[in-house]
Amino acid sequence: MTKIELITALVQKGHCTRKQADEALSLVTSVLIDALVKGEKVHLTGLGTFEIHERKAKVTKNPRTLDPMTTPAKKAPAFRASKSLKEAVNQGKQEK
Numbered sequence: 001m002t003k004i005e006l007i008t009a010l011v012q013k014g015h016c017t018r019k020q021a022d023e024a025l026s027l028v029t030s031v032l033i034d035a036l037v038k039g040e041k042v043h044l045t046g047l048g049t050f051e052i053h054e055r056k057a058k059v060t061k062n063p064r065t066l067d068p069m070t071t072p073a074k075k076a077p078a079f080r081a082s083k084s085l086k087e088a089v090n091q092g093k094q095e096k
Contacts, residue, residue, distance in 0.1 A: 036077055048081040 001009075003025070010021035032050060035042050042050040057073040081089075 044082075046082055046084050048079055048085055050077065050079050052076070053078045 007018060007021045007025060010016070010025065011018050014021060016024075032042055036050060036052055039052060044050075052075050055074050055076055058071050059068050060071050061067065062069050
């Protein structure tokens with residue numbers, strides 16, 4: 001599902017205009033990103049948890065030259081699905 005398809009679904013289910021749905025989605029996305037940048041976890045009951053994982057610096061090999069190089073430490077966003085989301089996905093899979 002693309003962003004446009006998601007907005008269309010919000011319009012149909014939420015009985016709102018396309019502009020309102022787009023603004024709402026943009027606002028939710030913005031708040032989610034701001035919280036993650038601050039290092040906060042975002043827990044949405046029934047959906048899951050968004051959080052930041054710290055990745056350590058490590059020594060790797062350049063695939064072209066095979067020379068060792070250092071990959072710097074970085075932060076990576078992660079999503080962990082809730083139990084109810086996992087169950088809903090598995091129930092949908094069994095019905096097909």
